Amino acid sequence: MNSPVAVHASAETDPGAAGRELGAAHGEAIRRTCATYARLFAAHGLHPHHVRDHARAALSEIGSWAPHLAEEIEGIAHGCGLPVWRVGAVNARTEILAAADVTGEGECSTSVVLPGDGEPPRTVQTWDWHDILGGAMLVRTLVSPSGRAIATFTEHGVVGKIGVNDLGLGVHFNVLRHRSDGGRAGVPVHVVARRVLEEAATVDEALRIAATARLSASTVLTVVTRDEARCLELSPAGIGEVAPREGFLTHTNHFLAPELADGERTSAAESSTFERHAWLAGKAPALSAADPTARARALCAHRDDAAPVCAHADLALPEHRRWETLATISLDVTARTMHVHPGGPCAVGEESWLTVPAARPR
Structure with a gap:
C-alpha cells in the first residue's frame, strides 16, 4: 500500500516563523522521521554522539552559507519540540551517511x-x-x-x-x-x-x-x-x-x-x-x-x-x-x-x- 504524501502550504516569509509553523503543524511526523533516521544511522554503526556532532557541524555550515535556512531549521525544531541538532541531522542525512562510507542499491532514475x-x-x-x-x-x-x-x-x-x-x-x-x-x-x-x-x-x-x-x-x-x-x-x-x-x-x-x-x-x-x-x-x-x-x-x-x-x-x-x-x-x-x-x-x-x-x- 502506498504511503500518503502530507501537504503543507505557507505564506510566511520570516524563516524562523515559517519553521515554527511547519514544526507545530507536522510535529508528530517530523519526530517520527527523525526517530526513523536515528534507527537507520544506528543500523549503519553510527553512534548517536557522532550523528549529533556531524549535525551540529552541518548546521554551522548552513548558518554561514544560507543563514535563513539555518533559522528555518531551528524554527522547525522549536515548533515540534526537538533539539535543533536532531532536525539538522535529517537535513544532513546524505552527508552523515557519506561520512560513514555507506553505500547501497538505490536510488532514483x-x-x-x-x-x-x-x-x-x-x-x-x-x-x-x-x-x-x-x-x-x-x-x-x-x-x-x-x-x-x-x-x-x-x-x-x-x-x-x-x-x-x-x-x-x-x-x-x-x-x-x-x-x-x-x-x-x-x-x-x-x-x-x-x-x-x-x-x-x-x-x-x-x-x-x-x-x-x-x-x-x-x-x-x-x-x-x-x-x-x-x-x-x-x-x-x-x-x-x-x-x-x-x-x-x-x-x-x-x-x-x-x-x-x-x-x-x-x-x-x-x-x-x-x-x-x-x-x-x-x-x-x-x-x-x-x-x-x-x-x-x-x-x-x-x-x-x-x-x-x-x-x-x-x-x-x-x-x-x-x-x-x-x-x-x-x-x-x-x-x-x-x-x-x-x-x-x-x-x-x-x-x-x-x-x-x-x-x-x-
Missing part, C-alpha cells in the same frame, strides 16, 4: 526530454529510498524571504529536495557517491537544492549558486527550464556538467561527467544504477509523451524486466538494506507545477497525482 518546436520539457523521476521512510514524504508550498514561490517534494523536517519555482525553473535530485565524499561536514546537498529553487531562474544561475557551497557529499541536480536542461553533478571534488543528447537527458546514481567519473564510489556489484541508466537510454520516445501519466508508466520496469527502475522492497532484508520507489514525480516548468504520485510507476494512474503549483497560498 530521472529523465528529461526537450521536444523543441516550442513544446515544453517532459520530465519524470522516481524517488527511491528506504521503505521505512515512506511516511516521511511531504510536499511544501512556500514563499522565500525574497518573495519567490516554490513547490517542493521533500521529507518531514528537510528544507527541500525536488521542486519547481515561480520563475519556471525545476530541480530533480539523485544521490551520487564519490571518493572525495566524507570528512568535515559541508553544506547539505538538500540545502543546496532548496537555495537553487529560491534564487535561480536559469541553469547557469543554479550552477553559480551550487558552486559557492563547500560540500562533503555528492548528488546530481537535474535543472530544467523552458529552453534548457543540464545535470549538475555536485561533489566535494568539484562540479561536472552533463548536457542532453539530441534533446534527451537521463541520470541515475553514478557520475557521467568524465572529470568526476574516475572518482566513482558505486560499483555494479552493489547497485543497479548502471543497468537502469542503460535501460533508460532506449526509452526516449515513450518518455517524450506530453502526458505525465504516460511518462511515468514508461518507467515501469522491474528486476525481471532488466532494470529495477520501479523498485519494490525485499522484506527478507534488514530495513536499512531495503529499497522502494516511494514516489514518482514530474515537473511542468511552463505551468510552474509539480505532480507527485505516491508510489512507483507500476501503480500510477490518471487520478493518483497530487498536483501542486508554485504559487503563493491563498
Whole structure:
C-alpha cells in the first residue's frame, strides 16, 4: 500500500516563523522521521554522539552559507519540540551517511526530454529510498524571504529536495557517491537544492549558486527550464556538467561527467544504477509523451524486466538494506507545477497525482 504524501502550504516569509509553523503543524511526523533516521544511522554503526556532532557541524555550515535556512531549521525544531541538532541531522542525512562510507542499491532514475518546436520539457523521476521512510514524504508550498514561490517534494523536517519555482525553473535530485565524499561536514546537498529553487531562474544561475557551497557529499541536480536542461553533478571534488543528447537527458546514481567519473564510489556489484541508466537510454520516445501519466508508466520496469527502475522492497532484508520507489514525480516548468504520485510507476494512474503549483497560498 502506498504511503500518503502530507501537504503543507505557507505564506510566511520570516524563516524562523515559517519553521515554527511547519514544526507545530507536522510535529508528530517530523519526530517520527527523525526517530526513523536515528534507527537507520544506528543500523549503519553510527553512534548517536557522532550523528549529533556531524549535525551540529552541518548546521554551522548552513548558518554561514544560507543563514535563513539555518533559522528555518531551528524554527522547525522549536515548533515540534526537538533539539535543533536532531532536525539538522535529517537535513544532513546524505552527508552523515557519506561520512560513514555507506553505500547501497538505490536510488532514483530521472529523465528529461526537450521536444523543441516550442513544446515544453517532459520530465519524470522516481524517488527511491528506504521503505521505512515512506511516511516521511511531504510536499511544501512556500514563499522565500525574497518573495519567490516554490513547490517542493521533500521529507518531514528537510528544507527541500525536488521542486519547481515561480520563475519556471525545476530541480530533480539523485544521490551520487564519490571518493572525495566524507570528512568535515559541508553544506547539505538538500540545502543546496532548496537555495537553487529560491534564487535561480536559469541553469547557469543554479550552477553559480551550487558552486559557492563547500560540500562533503555528492548528488546530481537535474535543472530544467523552458529552453534548457543540464545535470549538475555536485561533489566535494568539484562540479561536472552533463548536457542532453539530441534533446534527451537521463541520470541515475553514478557520475557521467568524465572529470568526476574516475572518482566513482558505486560499483555494479552493489547497485543497479548502471543497468537502469542503460535501460533508460532506449526509452526516449515513450518518455517524450506530453502526458505525465504516460511518462511515468514508461518507467515501469522491474528486476525481471532488466532494470529495477520501479523498485519494490525485499522484506527478507534488514530495513536499512531495503529499497522502494516511494514516489514518482514530474515537473511542468511552463505551468510552474509539480505532480507527485505516491508510489512507483507500476501503480500510477490518471487520478493518483497530487498536483501542486508554485504559487503563493491563498
